[in-house]
Amino acid sequence: MPSTKLRQAAKGEDCTLRLYPHCNGDPETVVLCHLPSHAGMARKSPDWWGVYGCSCCHDVIDGRCKTEIPKVEVERSKLRALFETQTRMRDKGLIR
Numbered sequence: 001m002p003s004t005k006l007r008q009a010a011k012g013e014d015c016t017l018r019l020y021p022h023c024n025g026d027p028e029t030v031v032l033c034h035l036p037s038h039a040g041m042a043r044k045s046p047d048w049w050g051v052y053g054c055s056c057c058h059d060v061i062d063g064r065c066k067t068e069i070p071k072v073e074v075e076r077s078k079l080r081a082l083f084e085t086q087t088r089m090r091d092k093g094l095i096r
Contacts, residue, residue, distance in 0.1 A: 006047040007032045009094055016081035016088075017057035019069060029055035033062070035078055048095055051081035052088070 010032040015023055017033070033053035037045035059065035061078065089095045 006050070006089065006094055009089065009092060010052045013052040013088065015054040015057055016051050016084040017053045017061065017077055018081075019057045019060050019067070019074065019077055022056045022060050022065065022067060022069075024054045024056045026054055031055075031058060033058045035061075035082065048086070048089070049082075051078065051085045053081070 010030050012027050013030050014027055015025065015030055017023065030052050032047060032050040034045045034047070034050045037049050053061065056065065060067050060069070061074065067074070086095060
């Protein structure tokens with residue numbers, strides 16, 4: 001159930017992950033980062049199960065960048081980011 005509107009809405013947004021010290025703080029690099037779900041291997045989660053993330057934070061949560069951040073803190077950041085992202089999506093009228 002891909003939603004081009006939800007993916008495009010990430011453009012120019014602030015990163016909701018904010019994984020210090022990795023976050024680059026550049027809204028021009030922000031995309032919709034899909035969080036893991038029951039979708040299975042090689043399948044993306046639905047677009048409403050994603051967060052606004054800069055390129056550096058996206059690399060961390062997808063495992064392309066090593067980090068010293070404890071795994072539990074990364075997971076907490078994902079949940080906080082999901083709440084913030086969905087709040088922004090709701091405020092824009094993209095989700096209910």
